[in-house]
Amino acid sequence: MNTSAPQPPFAVQVEDLVKTYAQSEALKSISFNVAHNELFGIIGPDGGGKTTLFRILTSLMLPTSGNALTYGYDVQKDYKEIRKIIGYMPGQFSLYQDLTVEENLQFFARIFGASISENYELIAEIYDHIKPFKDRRAGDLSGGMKQKLALSCALIHYPKILFLDEPTTGIDAVSRMELWSMLKSLKKKGVTIIVSTPYMDEALLCDRILLMQEGSILDSNTPKGIINNFQKQIVAIETHNNKESIKGLRRLPYLDSVHTFGYEIHATSTETIDTPQLKNDLEKMGYQDINVRNIEPTIEDCFMDLMQNNESHG
Amino acid sequence: MRTILFIIQKEFIQIFRNKGMLPILFVMPFIQLILLSYAADYEVKNIKLNIIDNDMSHASRLIVSKFQANKHFDIVHFGASAKQGFDDLNAGEADLFVHIPMGFEKKLIQEKDGSIQITADAVNGVKASIATGYAQNIIASFNKQFLKSLKHPVGMMPKPAIDVTYSNWYNPQLNYKNFMVPGILVMLVTMIGAFLSGMNIVKEKEDGTIEQLNVTPIKKYQFIIGKLTPFWILGMIILTIGLVIGKIIFAIPMVGSLGLIYGFTAIYLLLILGLGFFISTITTTQQQALFLAWFVLVIFILMSGLMTPIESMPKWAQVLTKFNPIAWFVEFNRRVLLKGSSFLDVKYFFFYIAIAAVVMNVAAVANYRKRA
Numbered sequence: 001m002n003t004s005a006p007q008p009p010f011a012v013q014v015e016d017l018v019k020t021y022a023q024s025e026a027l028k029s030i031s032f033n034v035a036h037n038e039l040f041g042i043i044g045p046d047g048g049g050k051t052t053l054f055r056i057l058t059s060l061m062l063p064t065s066g067n068a069l070t071y072g073y074d075v076q077k078d079y080k081e082i083r084k085i086i087g088y089m090p091g092q093f094s095l096y097q098d099l100t101v102e103e104n105l106q107f108f109a110r111i112f113g114a115s116i117s118e119n120y121e122l123i124a125e126i127y128d129h130i131k132p133f134k135d136r137r138a139g140d141l142s143g144g145m146k147q148k149l150a151l152s153c154a155l156i157h158y159p160k161i162l163f164l165d166e167p168t169t170g171i172d173a174v175s176r177m178e179l180w181s182m183l184k185s186l187k188k189k190g191v192t193i194i195v196s197t198p199y200m201d202e203a204l205l206c207d208r209i210l211l212m213q214e215g216s217i218l219d220s221n222t223p224k225g226i227i228n229n230f231q232k233q234i235v236a237i238e239t240h241n242n243k244e245s246i247k248g249l250r251r252l253p254y255l256d257s258v259h260t261f262g263y264e265i266h267a268t269s270t271e272t273i274d275t276p277q278l279k280n281d282l283e284k285m286g287y288q289d290i291n292v293r294n295i296e297p298t299i300e301d302c303f304m305d306l307m308q309n310n311e312s313h314g
Numbered sequence: 315m316r317t318i319l320f321i322i323q324k325e326f327i328q329i330f331r332n333k334g335m336l337p338i339l340f341v342m343p344f345i346q347l348i349l350l351s352y353a354a355d356y357e358v359k360n361i362k363l364n365i366i367d368n369d370m371s372h373a374s375r376l377i378v379s380k381f382q383a384n385k386h387f388d389i390v391h392f393g394a395s396a397k398q399g400f401d402d403l404n405a406g407e408a409d410l411f412v413h414i415p416m417g418f419e420k421k422l423i424q425e426k427d428g429s430i431q432i433t434a435d436a437v438n439g440v441k442a443s444i445a446t447g448y449a450q451n452i453i454a455s456f457n458k459q460f461l462k463s464l465k466h467p468v469g470m471m472p473k474p475a476i477d478v479t480y481s482n483w484y485n486p487q488l489n490y491k492n493f494m495v496p497g498i499l500v501m502l503v504t505m506i507g508a509f510l511s512g513m514n515i516v517k518e519k520e521d522g523t524i525e526q527l528n529v530t531p532i533k534k535y536q537f538i539i540g541k542l543t544p545f546w547i548l549g550m551i552i553l554t555i556g557l558v559i560g561k562i563i564f565a566i567p568m569v570g571s572l573g574l575i576y577g578f579t580a581i582y583l584l585l586i587l588g589l590g591f592f593i594s595t596i597t598t599t600q601q602q603a604l605f606l607a608w609f610v611l612v613i614f615i616l617m618s619g620l621m622t623p624i625e626s627m628p629k630w631a632q633v634l635t636k637f638n639p640i641a642w643f644v645e646f647n648r649r650v651l652l653k654g655s656s657f658l659d660v661k662y663f664f665f666y667i668a669i670a671a672v673v674m675n676v677a678a679v680a681n682y683r684k685r686a
Contacts, residue, residue, distance in 0.1 A: 058529050059529065080531065083528075083530060083531045086529065088525075088526070090522065090525045090526065092522045093522070094523050094524075094526045095523065096328065096521075096523055097521065098331050099324070099327060099331075103327060107320060107324050108530070110316075110317075110320045111317055111320055111532055112530060112531065113531075153526070
């Protein structure tokens with residue numbers, strides 16, 4: 001798909017976008033831009049407004065107010081143009097289960113006026129995994145293979161922007177890793193990729209991320225930028241009973257936020273944390289085997305902190 | 315145009331791959347036509363009759379022999395106890411009870427006024443009214459014969475009787491199969507159209523595949539035409555199967571033009587597919603769509619004149635049948651197949667159905683949204 005039309009300044013441009021449902025506000029006036037050829041992650045917990053945002057950007061839903069341009073096209077007026085140049089993979093598997101792998105791919109190629117062969121180069125790396133099963137019905141594929149097929153179908157017309165709504169939800173760790181490496185190589189081929197995920201650790205794999213919660217943007221930056229902006233001190237704590245000791249830690253006035261993090265507990269503070277004092281306090285509360293150490297913040301720490309601040313302010 | 319063909323191709327792959335649905339699609343016409351046409355018969359036979367003759371006269375015996383000779387009646391009890399007659403009726407042993415009282419002949423000759431009591435079990439009202447009708451015919455024919463056989467006193471002539479004979483035009487043997495098959499054909503075509511098309515579109519919603527389609531450049535009209543055409547074709551095939559069965563198994567007279575039947579079905583299917591499509595726009599699951607289509611069709615079918623004559627419905631119901639496409643099609647089929655009506659005779663059928671098809675489809679398209 002070589003078009004001579006000039007490239008718009010941004011792949012996606014969103015300004016004061018609001019979407020309200022009968023009862024609730026799904027998007028509370030959000031603004032952000034996505035540059036061309038970026039691997040852009042939209043990260044946030046369920047119900048944060050990610051899917052609503054995707055549905056508006058892909059022209060499936062009308063915004064209540066505000067503007068959104070997808071590849072320079074207005075999502076309200078130019079939806080026909082948008083549908084020609086985007087690829088969309090919804091969170092739910094939504095290909096025809098009773099058609100075979102090949103029939104699905106062929107159908108989606110044809111309705112975009114494309115053919116499998118002309119754009120095969122783009123999907124080769126992905127489709128080769130499922131090619132041995134091309135005569136199998138889509139409904140009989142495993143979760144990981146279904147996803148590769150869905151991705152192939154979303155790419156077969158060589159879209160300018162690829163939207164992936166929670167592609168890693170509900171698939172195993174290996175398939176997750178595979179997916180991200182596929183996205184990296186798609187990016188190299190010039191596709192702008194916008195991906196949403198509830199998994200914070202996946203943020204590091206994106207060029208830039210947008211952290212969303214309850215319809216608001218908490219932060220938008222590169223993963224590194226977000227970590228660098230984290231101003232608080234952070235400690236990792238381990239005791240004989242982490243579950244119980246969280247309650248104790250939350251009572252300590254000099255700690256800002258306390259949350260579990262794998263096998264440990266992470267606690268933050270705007271002031272310097274006196275680790276011997278903290279250990280002492282925990283012992284007084286009756287916890288044993290206490291281990292406290294200063295650590296560097298991870299991206300997840302930053303998110304947890306941002307989200308906690310948003311909750312307490314909102 | 316090519317996009318429409320791609321959608322149609324996809325639909326056909328899916329229809330023919332559905333191992334549960336396909337056999338039903340092609341076995342249904344056979345079963346419905348054969349079962350319903352043989353079972354649905356308005357003729358009432360084997361009426362269980364009790365005759366109580368307390369008169370035992372020449373006249374009463376003539377009546378009894380007339381009932382015996384009639385093919386509609388089976389005399390299950392013949393006796394002299396009126397109580398027995400009522401008991402049998404109560405117990406369901408008899409459908410009809412004819413009581414000839416003592417002194418019947420004497421009164422008839424002397425006072426020109428004999429009376430016979432006919433009591434029917436009217437739990438099944440249709441059967442009861444038909445059975446009493448038959449019985450009245452028998453008694454009327456007795457009257458005529460008996461009056462003739464009387465020795466008339468001089469100066470007294472028998473009353474002139476009007477003898478009504480009748481013949482059933484367009485269906486001379488009153489073959490109910492001729493009457494039912496054209497109607498059942500309509501039911502078949504309607505069911506394919508309304509159920510399958512509606513459920514098919516809703517299935518895309520239910521499976522979420524509509525999401526994927528909605529972000530493609532497929533246009534609304536392409537989607538609709540692509541979705542409905544396969545069922546239009548199936549409807550025509552089902553009609554053909556039905557006509558072949560009608561001709562071969564039931565030897566239904568096909569007096570009128572088959573081209574006319576096909577032409578009308580082609581337009582009628584647009585209306586019914588539009589109905590299915592409309593239902594799909596206001597439902598979100600196949601279950602809802604099926605239930606709604608069923609609700610609408612049951613009313614349409616029962617009030618179509620297929621099972622009960624429209625003329626015997628109350629006035630308001632007769633008015634409603636004017637809005638019932640099945641009623642129009644049933645009547646059309648009967649007129650063309652049995653009566654041989656030409657296009658000019660039935661042109662207003664075409665006119666009506668075409669308008670209804672346009673209205674239905676405009677409503678459906680207006681209601682169909684590609685996005686929220």
